[in-house]
Amino acid sequence: MNKKSETRDVYTAVADPTRRKLLQLLAEADELPLHKLTAQFQMGRTAVSKHLAILKDADLVKERKAGRETRFRLNAEPLKEIEDWVSYYTKFWNERAELLRRLLEEEQNET
């Protein structure tokens, strides 16, 4: 796996506390400009912008221009990928067991 694609990965994007806090702030608001986001952190706007850029690369954050301001909002869609992966096996085995049940019932009916 190459490093570049790894940094744009949704998992890497959420593996940092600052970025998780950014996501949470954006989840609580419809959209926020940079200065409102920066106000929540000890770090400066450049540092916050860098984190936002990583979130944008992972498609977790969208931006739009509103006059002179750039506003950011959360795009939660890629997060589903994470949830799907975790709940994957519970879903997987439940589905497979249902197939097994049908298979056994067919067998039962044949004999």
Next chain:
Amino acid sequence: MKPEISLDFEFRSSVEKVWHALTDSTMLAKWVMDNNFKPIVGHKFQFHTEPTKHWNGIVDSEVLVVEEPYRLSYTWVTAGENTIVTWSLKRMDNVTHLHLEHTGFQSESLSYNGAKYGWVNMATQLEKLLRDQKN
């Protein structure tokens, strides 16, 4: 908390019939995936299915336990996670109880896959938050 999967299923078929479905390669292909399984401890085999965007569709396995017809265990190595699948069977009240444990996920590791598992709560919370707001 380490992610672990623990599921219970019940079947009317006998323990022997369920065991057969768990250990016969042709039967396994009908409800799990295509495979070259053999119920022999130490046998190395693969489950395989269509690859997806995030997964090559291959599970590497080795048989760990074969206690016919009560216990079966094999490794389940895929997507960088080295896990173990264990099936336990018992007959009670005219019903066959099948218990599944899928364990060994490395939630504390900072590896690619470990991170996926570690952040599930955050992702779920965020999604819930968003759903609540939409309503």
